Amino acid sequence: MSFKSCRKNKDTIPDNPSHDYLGERLARTLKSEQGCFDFYIQPNKDPKKNNIENAMLSWDEKKSPQIKVGRLIVNRQHRVRDEMRMSACENMTFNPWRAPEVNRPLGGVNRIRLEVYLNQSKLRHDYNGI
Incomplete structure (x- = not known):
């Protein structure tokens, strides 16, 4: 499974971010807009090739495509931290x-x-x- 941002404008990480950059960025973003993430699953359509015991394998997305199954919305908020x-x-x-x-x-x-x-x-x- 995976979550992918729905935001149209993607942030870039600065060259020297603070030790808490992601938390700071989350708080700043949620003050001005809601958070939005699409939720995907990737069913194992080829179990012989996609051995779940081998975490180094990337599954062929043509045979086992990721499927969007939902969306997570995080409302705007001011006291995140x-x-x-x-x-x-x-x-x-x-x-x-x-x-x-x-x-x-x-x-x-x-x-x-x-x-x-x-x-x-x-x-x-x-x-x-x-």
């Missing part, structure tokens, strides 16, 4: 395995991610006293 929201984000846990089994991530890289996400979340929560 206030203390309360930043704290909520810092203490949030993301786990794509909290899904029906048929929708869970596949492949060795994703099995490793499961362990990394859980350990990283525990470490961050311990550090933050959560």
